[in-house]
Amino acid sequence: MSAGYAVLDQRSVVAVSGEDRKAFLQGLVSNDMLRVTPDHAAYALFLTPQGKFLHDFSIVESDSGEDAVLLLDPETDRRADLLRRLKMYKLRSKIALEDRADRLCVAVAFGNGALEALGLPAEPGAARPFAGGVAFTDPRLPALGARLFLPADGVAALESAGLARRDVADYDRLRLSLGVPDGTLDLIPEKSIPLESRMDALNAISWDKGCYMGQELTARTKYRALIxxxxxxxxxxxxxxxxxxxxxxxxxxxxxxxxxxxxxxxxxxxxxxxxxxxxxxxxxxxxxxxxxxxxxxxxxxxxx
Missing domain, CATH: 2.40.30.110 (Aminomethyltransferase beta-barrel domains)
Structure with a gap:
């Protein structure tokens, strides 16, 4: 398949800012937030205390220094639920939560040569600024191509990079052929177990970061071979x-x-x-x- 791109209306961007942003998410999500930088994105899960699936999203840092913001791409029709749950744990953390669906969109670039067109290596999570936003190699699997968080006027830069506009169905066919699940299309909230969905092999889980929501039962499932x-x-x-x-x-x-x-x-x-x-x-x-x-x-x- 030749290189192309699609805008994922089913995903939207939310932001976590403030000096405690990484420490706040570190105790809640399944991946190691200390590895998330402007040069490296991650894929993570937000789980129930019983280790069951609630949300999945990519995470990348949009800048550095005082203006740094963590950007996440939950499912569009469930982003309000994610923000509500995050607010429950905010307490005294010095963070701000913001829905940026009106400012940023989520796009994917895929097919032969897509990563090269964006100047990205085939390394999960490798990230770089692009067209006023950020582009990163899919942190789950480089064969999926790249993911991008872009302002609306940044989408035109994808065509300037030599990528043809494609239907989301083309990307979905690629995803399914590779066997990669996508949010509630394949996982059932409060029921699905991450390891049943191969999330460990898709780089969603850090086994050495310490405690997070659902960590104990997720680790028990792995080490006792309960799948x-x-x-x-x-x-x-x-x-x-x-x-x-x-x-x-x-x-x-x-x-x-x-x-x-x-x-x-x-x-x-x-x-x-x-x-x-x-x-x-x-x-x-x-x-x-x-x-x-x-x-x-x-x-x-x-x-x-």
């Missing part, structure tokens, strides 16, 4: 099954379809069923549609 299900990229032929369609194996419940587009989807499947299907030549079904699960080649936690 029984995982999200898998699946391919199929024919009409796409709807999100939420039950998946069966040999006539028995085996999981559920999550987001889907054209001939690709993500499905949450029981690991023992995936192994049994591979060993016995069995086929998963979502209704009448046959599904073939694939192990993402980027998930090294699943290998050996």
């Amino acid at each position: 029984k299900k995982k999200l898998f990229p699946v391919t199929f032929e024919g009409a796409a099954p709807e999100a939420g369609t039950p998946v069966t194996l040999d006539g028995k419940d085996a999981g559920e379809v999550r987001s889907t587009r054209d001939g690709a989807a993500l499905a949450l499947l029981r690991l023992e069923d995936v192994q049994r299907a591979a060993e016995n030549g069995l086929t998963f079904h979502a209704g009448p549609v046959a599904l073939i699960p694939h192990e993402p080649d980027w998930d090294h936690t699943s290998k050996g």
Whole structure:
């Protein structure tokens, strides 16, 4: 696929400013805020105290010095919920929380040569200023391309950089083919477990940063090997099954379809069923549609 870009209306920007901004988020989100700088972005989760998914977002620092601000990109229709939850923990922290949806948009650049066009290396989270905003290699997986937080007039600079305007569906097909989940399209608030969604392999979790919301149960899940299900990229032929369609194996419940587009989807499947299907030549079904699960080649936690 040639290099292109799309504006993600389903994501918006919120800002955390003030001298305590990093310390404040450090105790709440799953990744290490000390690694977030104007040169390095991160991907993180906001979890319940029980370690269940609430929000996911990229985080980058927009500047340095006294004017430094941390920018996050929660889902557009859930950003008010994130801001509300953050305000609950503000207490005496010297921070300010601001919705910047009217000032900044979220864009993605993807396809062959997209990172090079923006002057970014294929290093997760590598960041640089761009067109009055910031561009960074996707901190989850460089194969997804770059993410950008831009003022409205900065989007034109993407075409000046040689990137063609594309539909969000093109980006979604890439995401699904790689097996990367996207917020509530694939995770259920207050129910989904980060490691079931391969968030550890997508650089969302720091295992040595210390305490944060949901940290104890997330660590216990990892070190006691409690994961029984995982999200898998699946391919199929024919009409796409709807999100939420039950998946069966040999006539028995085996999981559920999550987001889907054209001939690709993500499905949450029981690991023992995936192994049994591979060993016995069995086929998963979502209704009448046959599904073939694939192990993402980027998930090294699943290998050996």
